[in-house]
Amino acid sequence: MGKRPKRPPPVVIKKRDRFHQFSRLPPEIRTRVWELTEAEPRIVEVYTHPPTIVFKQIEYIRSPVRPPAVLHVCREARRCALARSLYVRAFTSGSKPRDTWVNFEFDMISVRPITFEPIKPEKPLIQRLRIQGSRNENWCYWRSNEMATDFPSIKEVHVICTDGVVWWRDAIDDDDFGTQNVKFFNETPSGYMLTWKELEEKYPSSYSYIEYDDESKSS
DSSP: OOOOOOOOOOOOOOOOOOOTTGGGSOHHHHHHHHHTOOOOOOEEEOEEESOOSOGGGOOEEEOOSOOOGGGTSOHHHHHHHHHTTSSEEEOOOSSSOOOEEEOTTTOEEEESSSOOGGGTTTGGGOOEEEEEEOOSHHIIIIIHHHHHHHOTTOOEEEEEETTOGGGGHHHHHHOOOSSSOEEEEEOSTTOOEEEHHHHHHHSOSTTGGGGGHHHHHHO
């Protein structure tokens, strides 16, 4: 038998040098480059300061997410991005408001615990929402009703289930998220995710999950 052919050495791709001549391009070409820049999907977590569920007590809304890069590359890039509303100011409520730049089409707005006070003025604009908490009385009697009526633009919802995915089975029958494009994430060590349909199929009735109680504790 002939010798097996040797594998070619791995291709090492060196980091490309920066294009230092960009500023020398004609203005119309630079502008066109910035116009082709798209927003990158981010998770934008928002919190109130001080922590409160009373809207009138909010001083400002803060977010740990970094500002979009295109707004900080240079003045020209920022001007082009804002001119076409690639990002807009949001979450400016409070007695000492601060700015958070958001693209509501791509960014997923995240709140925890499940309270919508920090995002009250932005509710009609939010298309993607991430909530984190348990399916307790706060959700069942208050927040689920808000989801059904106050988020007309909602397209996608992520639920981080601190009590385990299994305990959100009743939400399929009883709650209205404004969309069925909902994903339930288990915050227990297993960390698995179920879509609306998968959760419904795994636990066919709202009572069948009782036997799975151990799963939410030990998974």
